[in-house]
Every structure is written in structure tokens, then in C-alpha cells.
Amino acid sequence: MPEHHIAHPMLMDYAAGSMAQPVAMLIATHVALCPECRAEVSRFEAIGGALLDQIEPAALTDGSFDVALARLDAPYEPHPAATRPVSVHSVNHALLSDIAVLPEPLRSAITQSPARLSWRRRGIGLQEIVLPSGNPTIRASLLKISPGASMPVHTHGGTELTLVLAGAFRDAAGHYQRGDVTLADRNINHRPVADEQDECLCFAVVDGGIRLTGIFGRIANPMLRL
Ligand SMILES: [Zn+2]
Helix, strand or coil: CCCCCCCHHHHHHHHCCCCCHHHHHHHHHHHHHCHHHHHHHHHHHHHHHHHHHHHCHHHHCCCHHHHHHHHHHCCCCCCHHHCCCCCCCCCCHHHHHHHHHCCCCHHHHHHCCCCCCCCEECCCCEEEEEECCCCCCEEEEEEEECCCCECCCCCCCCEEEEEEEECEEEECCEEEECCCEEEECCCCCCCCEECCCCCEEEEEEEECCCCCCCHHHHHCHHHHCC
16 A cells, blocks of 8 residues: 555646646556545545536536535546556567556556557666657656666756656655655655665656646645655
8 A cells, every 4th residue: 555645736636637648647557556545536526526516506406416425436537638548669578577567557558559668778777768748848757776776866957756666765755665656856855776675667757847736736836845
């Protein structure tokens, strides 16, 4: 069970469908692994639905509260924005075993893509697959850190949201395992070191500005420093 979660303002933005595709994909993948955040998203969707119903006067007599309650019990479906296939350019053999451990909906997005992927070396003990994000300011990638290796101290000036897919890493703020999420910006000394036992596979989304957050996230941005 994940211990490091998506902050509520970001979950609200996700539920409202206002996240850019790669961010929505990352959140959907965490939510799929995390019953706690899944319940929160259902709650936010129900509240959003009830608010929309109240905008239409006819719906007020129509049991909108019951509808909202029913939505709370509905099975979790990733937000449509999250399930658009990631368009990628090459798949090589070494990646196939990595895909097997990917949680949904990330795995489907990658395997259903007609394109191919491959790992690129990014220094000692670090490999990366860059996924076209559809947005020039957002870099979405899979990262693979060798056992015991560290990611270099980040030189980008933006906000980085990282989801652990396999293995685990540690940084100044804590220990992160499959399903855990960490949000870092340039004010945080973010230097993940993979656990010694296994390689660590992560999905990371980096933005040069603060565009990882939607409307609610921007309002509450200072609180997002997990
Ligand atoms: Zn969670």
C-alpha cells in the first residue's frame, strides 16, 4: 500500500480533468495502486458531479445527491485524459521485461502504442526512456536506476513528480516504494538513491515551471511540497 500520496489539490485537478496528459497518466497510475487516493478521487468526482447537477435546476428534483452517492460506489475508472496512448518511437527487447512490471493504466498506454521504445544511458547507473508528452515544457520519462546507484542532483529548474513502479529509492525526505509518489522542486535537495537489492523503475514528469499543477494545485502550490 503506498505511503506517499498525491496531494489533494492535484487529485481535485485530476478529477476535474484539468491535468496535462502525462501528469494525468502518472496520477491515474498511482490512483490505480492506492485505495486511499482512489476514494478521494471518487469523492471529488461526486462533489463535482453534484455541483454540475445544481447548475441545471431540473436536476435538483432529480435525486442528484443519490446520484453523487452512487458514484462513490462505482468501480474506479481512470480519467479518460489518462488513458490516451502515449506515442513513443521504439520498443526494444530489454524493455519487454520492464513493461511486465508496469502498473495499469501506464502499461496499456505503452503496450498499445504502435511505436517503439528504448533505454538511453544517462550517466552511471541511470537509464531513461523519454515519452513524448505532447507539451514542449513537460518531460515525461521512465527512469531505471541500478541497485545502489543515485540519480545526479537535479539541474532542471522545474517541478518534478516521480512515481515508483518497481524497486525502491530513498532521498532526504523518505523511502519510496512501488506506488509511492514524491513531488520535488528546485528548493528541495532531491537526490534519490536506489535500494541495494533491486533496480528501481520510476515514472517521472518534470516541468520547467509550475504547470504540473492545475487550477486547484496552483492555488495551493506552497502546500504541495511534500
Ligand atoms: Zn495515494
